[in-house]
Amino acid sequence: MRQLRRLLSVLVMAVTIVGMSMTAFAQESVSGAGGNGSITIENASKGIHYTIYKIFDAKVNAEGTSVAYTKKDISENPYFKKDSAGNITATEDAYEAGSKEQLSEGAIAWIKENGKEVCSETSDGSILKFTGLPYGYYYVTSTLKDGGMIMVTSVAKDAQIVDKNSKEPQWTPGDDGNAGGKSIVLDDGKQVKENNVSIGETVHFRLQINTSNYVADKQIKEFIIEDTLPTGFDAAKITSVMIEEEPLEQFENTTFPVTIPWAADEGENGWKNLYDTGAKITIDYTAVLNDKAVIDGEGNKNSARFSWNYTTEEPGKSSIEDSTTTDTYAVVIQKVNEKGEALTGVEFEVPFPVQAEEESGVYTVKGGQTGTGKVKAGSDGAVVIKGLKMGDYRVTETKAPEGYNKLTESFLVSAEKIRATRTDASTYLDENGNVTESETETKVTYTNADFAAKVKVVVNKSGKLLPGTGGTGEMIFTVSGVLIAIVAGVVLLNAKRRKRIV
Template sequence: PGATLANTSGQYATLVSVDSTNVNANIKGSLPTVDKKVQVNGNGADTADAKIGDTLTFTLTSTIPDMSAYDTYTFNFKDTLSKGLTYGDITSVTVEGVDAPLVKDTDYTVTTTTAAAGNTLLTVGMTDFKNKQQTNAGKKITVTYTATLNENAVVGGAGNVNSATIQYSNDPSSTGTGESEPDKVRVFTYGFTVDKYTGDNYNDAATRLAGAEFTLTAKGDTSAIKFVQVNAGSATEDAVYRVAKAGETAGTTTTITTPANGKVVFQGLKNGEYTLTETKAPAGYNKLASAIGVKVNGSNDGTDTTNATVNITYNNDNNDTTYDQTASNGVIPVQNKSGAILPGTGGMGTIAFTVIGVLVIALGVAWTLKRKNA
């Protein structure tokens, strides 16, 4: 048995074992557990959504056990961060009802190691725990730390699963330890695909267009999101761009370009509304008259074996409130129509041609009237 949690009534469940003629009554109390949460809008949750580069705050909460039967007591928070999360720092370790937070390297130590699979193993070990915390038995103890969603994050699917346990002393007569059941949280990030085509019908046989350039901006922001090209794409492969991490500069771009197969994948987005703007049309085609509004809405049931449900909706006029079309399998078809592009006009296309035509006609009429009046 491990140390029990403090019980204000002084009553614990008892487990009686009968051995021959001897009867042993063993006190059996609750063993240490851990509750892991990710902070969402100031509240703890089992799931969260984020874009690559976002920093998230996690909390690990347990209850200080009754250690009176022990001379010394091991009590460690052990956390496994998925490959898609980069550990940041411990922001606080606090005990319920105690004003002053615990002090690193005095009250606790922090160690991190990287596993072969790329996971980060974080251990927050309590120092001289019985002597310092026995008087606080029964109170909550909470570790708060930060981590950043990185380029290795799983997009959609079952999310980025992270688990925590408590390692604790489980035998007053030895240095043996036990470990609690893990408690897990999941962090999700999402994406969608743009399929650039021309023609009256959108189907597999439609002609795909290379060389269309786009920017993506979160609604309400003035600067386009920075991306890193993961795959340039080809006639048979989609181009893939992921959101750049905070502070990442090498190889980043705000311009997303369609490859020969016309398909480009945007990865690493959180739930929300976005503006997709075509900044340059393929040669010989007219640029879209307006931006496209895109809404990303992913949800999940909090289990680590169930894939997220991701609903991508959009409109063709960047309407702020109405997204009246659903992207099948997360794919948004974007049509370009061919048009007359005058050399040297900077891509003004049919508009420039029409203006020049009107001017020529006007000059011709003026010249005819002048001759008649002469």
């Protein structure tokens, strides 16, 4: 009987018999086998399928002091043996070599072949209870790991076990085209690993973690979540922390790290799990991209990591890092004449607010604001604008260099990813001073060792252009022409009169 009790306490999937007073459960599976017994699995892993096999029938004597098991003759069975009183014990072959807990592959195969599958259920992550079980000796297994055996009898008809074979907590995988783990949430709700914004704009981040209550036989006490933002971002501001659908309001408007209690110490009753195993942690937070952001290149990468501590003194463990990248770009407007020589004194209007930097001709975008901006070329004839999100922007020349014609039309500049850390751009002009794709003798170069930028060469030509149609100049020319015609008519008329007099 002593050997039997030891066998019954061995749960290869690391399940442990607990107290008999478990009252709350969220998921019930009725076996339909017509019995009065039950097996309750606490800490059942979400999405894991549990199956119960009945190996032997059980019968308790009237005094409740002994249990007899019935089964067809097992005298040739290498894994179990029965004595004259009907008590069944396991042989050494029932276990892996050197173990008194891990069932051997042969024993498990015999159980599945000779036992009867009574019921099975996929856990929703809450406490899982199998009811309607006849008294007997059962084997409990799951798709997570082969399990162990437990007794259900009239003296202990409600068996309770704790599944301690949960997977380690991990970042949630992506699904339906959305990134999991650490992600960036776009305006349309899509979750991605990379995005691009203008400096001054706010980025919405999200962390998603699939938890567990145990790792092997160690119970998790708390989770610690950290996010390390690079210098290109202002401090993170947490907007919400959710455990499944439950908000933890105490974390709103705070910053990292976030420590979430996961089990409560109830003294003599031990530690009690506060949430279902597999419950998902979701943390939403925002951060503003600032003027220290990396331009193009590898972008602004920031990483998150979570860790956990156990209810014992054993050291906890940390997850792998998960990261996202936010890009921002730069454009350069290079002003030259027909010979490719730099021109200064030129000014432009751009369709976004800007902040001038100390260096002449260098500006930073004021993202998140509306309006236009004024920029002026530096001593090298270049206007550098940093911190633009990807796109085309229309620029208007408002002042031309002295002695040169002001452009009559606006033009586009493009902010795009170059995947470089410096700028080495070359542009060619043809014999008329127009930009051409072909290599010519007139070459305009721009170099910047600090970051990559898309360069737009804009040519101003010397001389005076005739006014365009519809302007004040047209009116002046029209009036002047009419006056000249009138004067000519008067002169011609007077000449004719003189001839008549003569």
